[in-house]
Amino acid sequence: MDNLENEALSTQHSGGAVLECKDLSKSYGNMPALNHINFSIEPGRIVGLLGPNGSGKTTLIKLVNGLLTPSSGEVLVDGMAPGKQTRAEVSFLPDRTCLPTWMTATQLLDFYQDFYADFRRDAAEEMLEHLGINKKQTIKQMSKGTREKVQLIMVMSRSAKLYLLDEPIGGVDPATRDYILTTIITNYNPEAAVIISTHLISDVEKVLDEVIFINQGQMVLQSSVDQIREEKGMSVDALFREVFKC
């Protein structure tokens, strides 16, 4: 992986954001959930989508996935509106475990291999083995923690262009948190962008390049982590506490 430098350089020059939101708004009935969001994310970046609960993080991620349609504005993944094409390039981890529980680990591997051309089955199998998961076991028989890990393994075993991870470390113990973050940074495709939505900032801060703060559907800030630390002399976590002081 020492050609990481070259890869990072080449992707920076190739231009073209992996994800672009232009004046993106979404409301549920009369309730606005996102208000004129504008940002773009370049390949090779790990970006934290940070905001308190109910700030619109999940809505934003659903819009990028095409699980919701924008009320106005547009969202572009690799230059395209979300659809069949972009889903082949986006690897999505929902904020809950939603794997079909009747499947065995092997059937789940078949499933991902059938639908995603970029699925690295050997990588997934290796990680499952490392966790000591019996491949004949059904998802139903696994503990909640194991299910979460299996789902993460499936998502990170793809060589996607954009990884969307919705609350990947919500409600897990510190050891699992480390496992999850390590799995993310060792497996993501270096030419891809990773978006991690969370409100547990101090835990993810070290792995982020950039952060986007959103609050009550508004974008508050987009900046690099080291820039915040350099200019403000405080961690992103501390800045977050200051910005979102109740």
Next chain:
Amino acid sequence: MNWQFNNDAPIYSQLIGQIKQGIVSGAFPAGERLPSVRDMATEAGVNPNTMQRALTELERDGLVFSQRTAGRFVTEDRTMIETAKRKLAETHIQSFLTAMSRLGYQKEEILTLVRQEATQGEE
């Protein structure tokens, strides 16, 4: 290596400090090959881009050098490592002296105290 980070400085500059420490202390011996960026990033639990940035900076200082295909190595220039060691020592002493003078000690008192502590440690 035991990687630790505090909250007020940029992560890449903390990484530079810790890798320097590693080189000076011999955890990364002179002339030896460094692990890949990704492995080092994983071990430290940081973003690979940040690790990359720290290593690039160290390369500029000359403490590490990269060979096109073989990877990245710690410098073989032992005097350079000695200089770096000396610099690190100086910063530690500086911050120690500032802390002590804040407590109200004069230079002579500090020296006496240090001598006392050091000899006690020997016994």
Next chain:
Amino acid sequence: MLSKLLKHEFRATGRIMGPLYLVLLALSICANFSIRLLDSSDARFLNILGGLIMVLFVLCITAVCIMTLVLMINRFRTNLLGDEGYVMFTLPVSVHEQVWSKIIVSVVWFIATGVAVCLAALIAAFRVAYVGQIVEAIREVMAHITAYYAINGVGFLLEFIVLCFVGIASSCLQCYASMAVGHSFANHKTLLSVVFFFVFQFALQFLGLSGAFSFEGFNFGGPQAIHAFMLILIGLSAAVGAVFYIITTQMLKKRLNLE
């Protein structure tokens, strides 16, 4: 991609329907013995056992039928509108492929259940002499149809089969459309799905009634009328199905509301 969806949909449903059909097959064989037993034996115990098996057999038939229906509804509800929807709707497939895979698999299972139940009944009642009789009876019915209506019996049968397919598909789509609409609301998703099912049912009946009145003016008669009638029925079913298909896909595309 549709073929892959179908593969996994059959995998998900087959693991339930397969064993059920096997149980049905086993019970129908037992039922066959029981019938002979009830006929020939006077032993009280054997009679009770035979009766019990017959009851089980009937229950099993009911269970298979109900399960086919429940599976059709549940696969759509949990796999697309429940948590699994997060996985399904982020696959690189279109909504159309999703809906088609569900329709095709459901229709196949309904037909399979129909065939399985007929077969089970045949097995239960099987005596070598029966086979000849049944074949004879079918031939006679066909001959009657051909003679009486002066129409092609085979043609009629084909029309009937097509009508079955289209009718089942269109009924499935009615369920899908009601669930797709019901689940687009924030609360009471299941209740609203049921309500919308009856709303659609009512709308259909209303349209059907007014449609029947408009047909009064026509003068039907003769063998052509039967064909025409069948074709109209097929056309109407297909049209109704198409409307529900559009409702379903549009709701899933524009108003998907996963929790």
